[in-house]
Amino acid sequence: xxxxxxxxxxxxxxxxxxxxxxxxxxxxxxxxxxxxxxxxxxxxxxxxxxxxxxxxxxxxxxxxxxxxxxxxxxxxxxxxxxxxxxxxxxxxxxxxxxxxxxxxxxxxxxxxxxxxxxxxxxxxxxx
Numbered sequence: 001x002x003x004x005x006x007x008x009x010x011x012x013x014x015x016x017x018x019x020x021x022x023x024x025x026x027x028x029x030x031x032x033x034x035x036x037x038x039x040x041x042x043x044x045x046x047x048x049x050x051x052x053x054x055x056x057x058x059x060x061x062x063x064x065x066x067x068x069x070x071x072x073x074x075x076x077x078x079x080x081x082x083x084x085x086x087x088x089x090x091x092x093x094x095x096x097x098x099x100x101x102x103x104x105x106x107x108x109x110x111x112x113x114x115x116x117x118x119x120x121x122x123x124x125x126x127x
Contacts, residue, residue, distance in 0.1 A: 003103055005101070006102070007093070007094050007102065007107060009083045011105075012088060012093065012094075014055065014086065015084075015088065015093065015094065015108060015112065016088050018109065018112070019081055019084050019085055019088075019112050022081055022112070023078065023082070023085075026074055026077055026078050026081065027076050028079065030071065030074040030075060030078060033070045033071045033074055036067050037064065037067035037068045037070075037071050040063065040064045040067055078111070080113040081112060081113065083113045084112035084113040087113070087115075092115075093108075093112075094123070095107055095115075096115070096116050096117040096120050096121075097115045097116060098116055098117070098120035098124075099117065099119070099120055100124050101117055102117075103116070103117045103118075104117065104118060109122075
């Protein structure tokens with residue numbers, strides 16, 4: 001792959017389709033998590049937190065924090081996927097900013113918003 005300096009249109013379209021599929025799934029999960037977290041926040045049992053047993057109140061609070069953590073996590077991943085789509089439009093998707101080589105397809109499937117190949121990422125990690 002070191003000789004190849006550009007993804008074909010077909011390959012880019014494949015990546016775009018994969019990213020859009022992930023984006024659709026994340027949007028669905030985000031909406032479901034947001035509804036779940038908001039329901040927890042608005043439920044009468046959580047609003048009456050001080051009238052319940054301390055252990056129950058702690059568990060309720062922990063579950064609500066976990067629900068909002070997932071909302072934030074999915075929102076961040078959604079932003080990463082949107083950035084990958086922007087890079088496709090800009091013509092910079094799949095190109096390492098450090099060495100200019102193509103980023104391995106398997107890496108792009110796992111981390112579509114990445115801007116560095118595995119070799120450059122590891123080299124920077126060890127500096």
